[in-house]
Amino acid sequence: MAVWLADMWYSRKQRLTGKSGAMKHLPENIKVLYIASDCMEPYVEIITVKDSKRRQSLCSSDDSEAEELSYHDVLPVLSDHSLLLDDHHLEKLAAQMPARTRGYQWQLVYSTAVHGSSLKTLYRNMAEVDSPVLLVVKDMHKKVFGAFSSDPFRVSKYCYGTGETFLYSFNPDFQVYKWSGVNSYFVSGNWDSLQLGGGGSGFALWLDADLYRGSSFSSPTFHNAPLSTNEDFIVQDLEVWTVQN
Numbered sequence: 001m002a003v004w005l006a007d008m009w010y011s012r013k014q015r016l017t018g019k020s021g022a023m024k025h026l027p028e029n030i031k032v033l034y035i036a037s038d039c040m041e042p043y044v045e046i047i048t049v050k051d052s053k054r055r056q057s058l059c060s061s062d063d064s065e066a067e068e069l070s071y072h073d074v075l076p077v078l079s080d081h082s083l084l085l086d087d088h089h090l091e092k093l094a095a096q097m098p099a100r101t102r103g104y105q106w107q108l109v110y111s112t113a114v115h116g117s118s119l120k121t122l123y124r125n126m127a128e129v130d131s132p133v134l135l136v137v138k139d140m141h142k143k144v145f146g147a148f149s150s151d152p153f154r155v156s157k158y159c160y161g162t163g164e165t166f167l168y169s170f171n172p173d174f175q176v177y178k179w180s181g182v183n184s185y186f187v188s189g190n191w192d193s194l195q196l197g198g199g200g201s202g203f204a205l206w207l208d209a210d211l212y213r214g215s216s217f218s219s220p221t222f223h224n225a226p227l228s229t230n231e232d233f234i235v236q237d238l239e240v241w242t243v244q245n
Contacts, residue, residue, distance in 0.1 A: 161186025
């Protein structure tokens with residue numbers, strides 16, 4: 001069945017006619033959907049922008065609605081409640097992630113609130129993961145930052161990852177730092193620490209074995225500014241999400 005949908009957005013200057021015939025303003029956060037198909041009468045549905053985005057994220061790729069909507073307007077669906085990510089974070093991050101991650105639910109692999117603060121536990125929880133991961137950190141100054149890694153975190157003698165890997169921060173404005181092409185020091189991990197980016201005076205992001213202390217410096221790998229409030233920081237909460245089909 002072919003189903004088509006037309007979106008009508010109204011700004012503050014545009015108006016709708018009420019039952020009384022008088023013109024009234026339509027709030028900016030309201031979306032009017034006109035829906036029709038071959039087997040039903042056309043109808044109009046009024047929903048909020050947030051509801052619209054949630055619905056879009058659950059639509060099948062076969063729907064013409066999904067084909068017409070920009071991925072930048074779609075919020076990912078999370079398997080669990082996040083203590084660190086709100087809709088604003090999700091929208092900004094999803095727009096930066098590679099196309100191969102789109103349309104899949106985000107699964108919570110590790111959380112300090114659930115699993116305790118241990119890098120060994122983080123590695124153990126990712127032993128069977130074979131998909132990209134999103135690292136989210138909140139420091140004691142309430143700043144949220146982290147990294148998208150093309151590969152799950154693991155102990156390795158050598159650096160791993162691809163140019164899909166990037167860093168980000170909300171300060172509070174969103175900043176993203178993509179691969180510079182200078183070197184390939186994307187991710188490296190051992191039992192004592194996890195590191196992302198390198199080649200300069202320090203790692204772009206470094207976390208200790210207890211996932212309690214960390215540091216962030218500018219690095220040639222991403223040409224990033226320090227992600228945290230201070231170059232050395234204390235972790236308040238940390239989560240790792242994976243995108244699996």
